[in-house]
Amino acid sequence: MIPKPVILDISEWQVPNQINYDQLAKQINGVIVRVQYGSNYVDNYYQTHIREFQKRGVPTAVYAWVRGTSYHDMEQEALDFYTRAKAFQPVFWWLDVEEQSMSDMRGGCERYRAKLKQLGAKKVGVYVANHLYGRFNLDVTKFDGLWVPTYGQNNGQYTGANPTATTAYHIHQYTSSGKLLGYNGHLDLNRLAKGEWAFFFGKTAQSKSSNQFELSTAVYLRQAASEKAVAIALLKKGERVQVESIQIAEGYVWGQQKRKDGHFGYLALGEMIPYGKYI
Template identity: 35%
Template sequence: MGKIIDISHHQGDIDWSKASKEVDLAIIRTQYGTSTIDRKYVQNIEGCKKYNVPFGVYIYVTFKNKTEALAQAKDFYERAKGYNPLFYVVDVEESFGANVQNIVQGTQAFVDYLKDKGVKVGLYTGHHFYKPYKMDTVKNYDFLWVPRYSGTSAQGLKPNYACDLWQYTESGAVTGIKGNVDLNVLNGSKRLSWFTNKNEKDDDTMKFSNETTEAAVRDHIKQTVDKKLIDKSWLEKFDSGTMTVGDYEGLKLIIAQRSK
């Protein structure tokens, strides 16, 4: 499994001929509220289309109430619909001075507006924001996407909340992209094919040609658990046979970061 990235104009000009060889899914920002249009969103969408990279879109919202939320939802949908993205994500991680009730009502109205359009909808919200701003009370979206960066907390745990996508670093690397890029891994029961609408020909769970190789991978994971570089849930996932190739690739990056 390749990488799942989210990008904006902060990544500059992406060489999609190179990035496409590593990326299985791209989530492209179209705007920040309605006042700031992402300068690279069209270029990034065209790059994904040209090199057959599945993509969805997201908006970093700035609303303070339901009325503003609906205005931003409409603007977001109208801007993106012509490109036929696989899904739409509302990114809610700042209050901009609004109270909790207004943020929840605005987020719910945003999600409902998009769902009424018959599209797949995701909610992205900060790990620190989820409970204080009652994002756990928002309903009707199709998947939850939560960031929790490895190395920024002593435990280095996965998100405390059940979610479908985990944004685990803002310091990832992808060939064809200059500088850092956010990387994500699947974290729930939804497989990559659910996001891309493509049938996966093969099971992505890890397979081994001999016991020695399997033992070596398990020993590597156990050693890092023993050193408290990663949580023991990773070892449990390996032993249960549900760890995917993508999981392990992400885990190796986490281990490398924490071993520095």
């Protein structure tokens, strides 16, 4: 399943000319955009991503991969991050801590956090890899939010695999293989595990998106996400279907529809066109 509200994090790996922002924006409730990889590398498309999502009403946060090698360097990265993103008024600022760039990561990340706050960032959180959580020993109590990844099967769905390093996380990145309408490649998807939506993404309603899908051709609604599954009904071209969640099976993106009797039906929304192959 893909839990709601849907939180996407995105970077230059998702190229704008390969994204249908109108479609993708309707599938998500919030987005976190990468701004930089250390001070010296600026994400090529962060401004485009932010503008495109913001003009479609998607609450937008930002993140920066942390690479500071000294306390001074950490503060400089914070300054560069703030300078590059402040004009967009992001709803939240996140440090992405995935490598040991200095010996005292605890102290260095605290300098980074404090500098962002001093500059004017109201809410600052930290993303830290599950397997590095103990080693880095960050003082997460000083941050406004904690974001931790654990993928489990990493099949594009949330399968119940949760972070093991701590239970104090607010946002859980549960896959790097997510699939949503509007982009044919893989996406990082996240769920809100703890806390209030409004605190992390502002007052925009979680249910902003109608999640309705208008059929451009007739499609069978089936009992399972398979062409071999029993057909429940033939849906006509032009019908609008309320999609609860999506999943990948047999080369198709399938939408899950809740029926009046409480059971679910599945319809193929389109073919999955990958940008590569598994080897």
